[in-house]
Amino acid sequence: MSLYLYLNGGFNLSAINNKKLLVLALYAGEIMLKSGGETYRVEDTIYRICRSRGIEYVDSFVTPTGMFISLDNRGDKPEDLTSCVRRIKSRSINLNRVARVNDFSRKFVNSSMAIDEGMEILGQIDKIQPYSALVHALFGGIASAFVTLLFDANIYEFIAAFFTSIIVTFAIKSLDRIDFPPFLTNISGGCVATIFAIIAANINPVIHVDMVVVGAIMVMVPGVAITNAVRDSISGDLVSGLAKAAEALIIAASIAFGVGFILQIWILISGGSLV
Amino acid sequence: MTYLYNFIVGLACAIGFAVLFNVPRNSIVKTGIAGGIGWVIYILFNTITDSTVLSTFVASATIALIGEIFAIKFKNPATVYIVPAIVPLVPGHGLYYTMLSIIEKDYEAAAKYGGESILISVAIAGALTIILSINNFRKVKKSQRLN
Numbered sequence: 001m002s003l004y005l006y007l008n009g010g011f012n013l014s015a016i017n018n019k020k021l022l023v024l025a026l027y028a029g030e031i032m033l034k035s036g037g038e039t040y041r042v043e044d045t046i047y048r049i050c051r052s053r054g055i056e057y058v059d060s061f062v063t064p065t066g067m068f069i070s071l072d073n074r075g076d077k078p079e080d081l082t083s084c085v086r087r088i089k090s091r092s093i094n095l096n097r098v099a100r101v102n103d104f105s106r107k108f109v110n111s112s113m114a115i116d117e118g119m120e121i122l123g124q125i126d127k128i129q130p131y132s133a134l135v136h137a138l139f140g141g142i143a144s145a146f147v148t149l150l151f152d153a154n155i156y157e158f159i160a161a162f163f164t165s166i167i168v169t170f171a172i173k174s175l176d177r178i179d180f181p182p183f184l185t186n187i188s189g190g191c192v193a194t195i196f197a198i199i200a201a202n203i204n205p206v207i208h209v210d211m212v213v214v215g216a217i218m219v220m221v222p223g224v225a226i227t228n229a230v231r232d233s234i235s236g237d238l239v240s241g242l243a244k245a246a247e248a249l250i251i252a253a254s255i256a257f258g259v260g261f262i263l264q265i266w267i268l269i270s271g272g273s274l275v
Numbered sequence: 276m277t278y279l280y281n282f283i284v285g286l287a288c289a290i291g292f293a294v295l296f297n298v299p300r301n302s303i304v305k306t307g308i309a310g311g312i313g314w315v316i317y318i319l320f321n322t323i324t325d326s327t328v329l330s331t332f333v334a335s336a337t338i339a340l341i342g343e344i345f346a347i348k349f350k351n352p353a354t355v356y357i358v359p360a361i362v363p364l365v366p367g368h369g370l371y372y373t374m375l376s377i378i379e380k381d382y383e384a385a386a387k388y389g390g391e392s393i394l395i396s397v398a399i400a401g402a403l404t405i406i407l408s409i410n411n412f413r414k415v416k417k418s419q420r421l422n
Contacts, residue, residue: 036296036354036358037352037354038354041352041354093295093296093297093358094296094297095296095297095298095299095352095354095355095358095359096297096298096299097297098352098354098355099298099299099302099351099352099355100299102351102352103350103351106350130297131294131297135294136294136295139290139291139293139294139295140291140295141291142287142290142291143287143288143290143291143292143295143362144291146284146285146287146288146291147288147363147367149284150281150284150285150288150314150363151368169295210368210371210372210375213371214367214368214371217367217370217371218362218363218365218367219292219295221362221365221367221370222365223358223361223362223365224296224358226365226396226399226400227357227358227361227399227400227403229400230396230397230400230401230403230404231400231403231404231407234400234404234408235404235408248396252370255370256370256371256373256374259371259374260374260375260377260378263374263375263378264378267378
């Protein structure tokens, strides 16, 4: 990289605006973090982006709830040292954005792209919408239905899980869109899954409640959080690891709470057994 | 034949989760393939060893390896391929039976299911960490050679 810069005459270091570069790096990091990117990837991206424009000292501390970045030109002027803090308030999973920012950072580092141009591209990436609620619901149904098949469900359970999960996915995605508290969203998801599973089991006695519920709650389980939690902890980012572990635990507990609540009510109403 | 069936089911699962997690459109089927292979490995090891935790570990490691290979080949983050493929292995049924046992006041069963769920989660994460750390080590060594 440094050879490349040398051949191209290098960047005029004093012309590189520390603040603009910092804002660009922050923006790239923010998009990744709030779309479900791993902390080490965010730190790596920030480091590469800043180093590629000749900043001598770059350090960042990234956690799932916020990030801190400092840049230093090793000069004597006060503006040679810049730093910024950015809080991340909401998190959802949009791997498309993570992939695009990753791609962008590779391009940015390996070319002499202007910082303003970079900001424009990042703005476009930030605007990328998730797939529509209908597509989500349909594929959520497919995912859940096939998960029940993995546990040897029969064809009726397969169909029941498919329709239950369409309703569950649609419900949680709609609640997400109006910024409903995440904890309550997952409780509602668990409730809806169990209610429709019980209805299905009462329509056709071949259907077992457990199969349908297990299938339907798979669209909510914190798979990403669990894997990121242990990965961060083992690689030494203990704060991020603990934060992710807490997230996973809270999601799992809220799903279980929703499912348990309805099951308990149903046991009270039906007077004992679960279908 | 059963393996083909399991491959197709695993593929469909991973494709469903890939759309839910907004994987880029051109990577959805590749993610599905990773999920399908992962599930076949899981079934294979489960019939040989009859241990859910060990099978999950091997399947996760396989998925992580495939994800890393795809990541290098198609220039996308490995997460894109690994996360949706791994979700079918997450112990959703363990979570359900833990809760059910608590409601039925059968705390012994709750501890059994809960413990197994935690072990499975750790197996998934451990497998991912091992593969990703090896890949990281390889990258660091490579960049050291270049300099």
